[in-house]
Amino acid sequence: MSKAATCAHCGKPVVDAYKPFCSKRCADVDLARWLRADYAIPVADELPDEPEE
Template sequence: MTRLERKCPICGKPRAAEHTPFCSKRCRDRDLLQWLEDGYALPGPPSFPDNPQDD
């Protein structure tokens, strides 16, 4: 697969150079909204313990 054949991770359409790795501003904004609304998560321990007195 060459770089030109890569698809937008949101909708699967061909990527646009000005919005890489997305095809459009709409898909880029949808991805940002997922991050802002905690739709994506990185693996690892919680950053804030539920009860700090347990440490």
């Protein structure tokens, strides 16, 4: 038995026209999060090696 796909934002059943979302609204909410940089991979800045004195 396969599990029905659910919306990546709200958990409702997915609609083919908006995969992986259930509606244009959920797709737009996700797009806004990307544009605001809410989805970001944290990176530790590496400082260049300092010469020893």
